[in-house]
Amino acid sequence: MTAARRKVPFGSRWLVISSVCLWLAAIVGVQTKAAAVESGAGISAAASDSSAVQAQKPAAVKPSSPAAKLVGEDTCLTCHEPVKEGYFKSKHHIALDARTPGAKQSCETCHGPGSEHAEDPTGTSLKDFKKLPADEINATCTTCHNRGQHAAWDSSTHANRGVACTSCHSVHNAVSDTAQLKEKTQMQLCANCHRDKVAKLDRSGHMPVREGKMQCSSCHNTHGSTNAKMLRVGDTIAGLCTSCHVEKRGPFLWEHAPGSEGCTTCHDPHGSQNERMLVAKLPILCQRCHVSTRHPSTIYDSGVLKSSNRLFARSCVTCHSQIHGSNHAAGQFFLR
Numbered sequence: 547m548t549a550a551r552r553k554v555p556f557g558s559r560w561l562v563i564s565s566v567c568l569w570l571a572a573i574v575g576v577q578t579k580a581a582a583v584e585s586g587a588g589i590s591a592a593a594s595d596s597s598a599v600q601a602q603k604p605a606a607v608k609p610s611s612p613a614a615k616l617v618g619e620d621t622c623l624t625c626h627e628p629v630k631e632g633y634f635k636s637k638h639h640i641a642l643d644a645r646t647p648g649a650k651q652s653c654e655t656c657h658g659p660g661s662e663h664a665e666d667p668t669g670t671s672l673k674d675f676k677k678l679p680a681d682e683i684n685a686t687c688t689t690c691h692n693r694g695q696h697a698a699w700d701s702s703t704h705a706n707r708g709v710a711c712t713s714c715h716s717v718h719n720a721v722s723d724t725a726q727l728k729e730k731t732q733m734q735l736c737a738n739c740h741r742d743k744v745a746k747l748d749r750s751g752h753m754p755v756r757e758g759k760m761q762c763s764s765c766h767n768t769h770g771s772t773n774a775k776m777l778r779v780g781d782t783i784a785g786l787c788t789s790c791h792v793e794k795r796g797p798f799l800w801e802h803a804p805g806s807e808g809c810t811t812c813h814d815p816h817g818s819q820n821e822r823m824l825v826a827k828l829p830i831l832c833q834r835c836h837v838s839t840r841h842p843s844t845i846y847d848s849g850v851l852k853s854s855n856r857l858f859a860r861s862c863v864t865c866h867s868q869i870h871g872s873n874h875a876a877g878q879f880f881l882r
Contacts, residue, residue: 559587584632607671614659620663626653632718638727645690656686656717680710687711695769702770714768732761737767746817751824755819765815783808789813798871802837805870828861 581670623630633639639648647655655662657672675683681782688699691711692851714735722735725774729735733755747756754760764770765786767778770822773786779784788795794805804811812831813823820827826834863869868880 588734594793607669608659610660610662610670610672614663615661616654617660617664618654620662622653623787625667628713629718631643632716632720636720647690652846675712680708680713683710683712695767698770698772700770702768705770710862732763736762743816746814749817749819751818751822752822753823756817783810796871798873799875800872800880801873802869803882828863832862 620808633653637643638646640646640650641648643649656675660672662670663672665806673682673686675686684699684705688696692699714728715726716728717726719728721728721730722732725732727735729738733744733747747753753765755762763778765778766776768776771777773779773781774783777783777786779789785806792810796805809815812825814825815823818824824831866880866882868874868877872878872880872882874882
């Protein structure tokens with residue numbers, strides 16, 4: 547027979563259970579407090595880091611307000627001495643000309659009143675033409691440059707494509723002798739964008755631009771015109787070319803169709819490997835249209851190659867000398 551189990555009084559069991567519960571509650575409380583302390587430390591550290599970043603971040607620069615007043619050129623030059631030399635050498639500083647900034651408010655004519663900027667140079671900014679969008683730069687320049695060759699700027703190809711006046715010109719650091727360009731010559735400046743056109747200038751054919759007898763603006767008004775390709779004169783390409791080549795102008799009794807259509811049908815005005823800046827060598831150029839005439843259709847026909855005078859001298863125009871048009875009664879074939 548097994549021994550009788552020892553009975554534990556009910557009060558003792560309740561005491562043990564209560565002690566265990568209190569012990570578990572104490573452990574949970576300690577862990578919760580530790581977590582709260584760590585969390586609070588993290589928040590404090592994050593707040594501290596955020597404050598440090600904000601302290602390091604520079605204050606926002608604001609533009610001058612309409613209430614700003616003029617302070618004069620001398621005040622500007624107390625800080626901006628390095629830009630003085632270029633500005634003083636430019637036409638903008640000619641005070642005897644009433645149209646120039648030098649005769650008006652000098653620096654503040656373009657950059658705006660400088661009183662607020664003088665009081666707080668780091669917190670208040672004037673017009674900075676290195677940072678302004680093209681439209682704002684051009685609007686400032688055209689307040690004065692709005693007549694003559696600049697009259698059509700707003701409708702020009704350059705303006706429509708977001709080119710700013712300061713893309714080509716510099717008031718303070720001009721490199722050229724004229725027009726305050728950013729490059730030594732106009733051709734070097736235009737080559738920054740129009741590489742395909744300027745590359746043609748180095749071809750072997752006679753090219754007045756390469757020889758310094760002309761420049762890009764001899765034919766094009768870079769500030770805009772009412773003609774195609776921003777041409778300086780005439781209503782057509784032929785109109786521009788004949789402003790110099792007057793003997794080709796006409797009207798002729800006998801018109802040559804390519805001449806009526808445009809000079810660039812046969813000539814490349816930016817340069818060519820062929821004489822007279824032709825787009826192809828003679829007689830190949832003529833045979834682009836005259837594929838079947840009284841002459842053999844090609845100089846390479848059997849029996850013609852050794853005898854054809856189209857291989858020598860000026861080829862087709864040896865006989866058809868008035869190829870641009872003729873006023874002679876018998877000039878139907880441009881022979882005279």
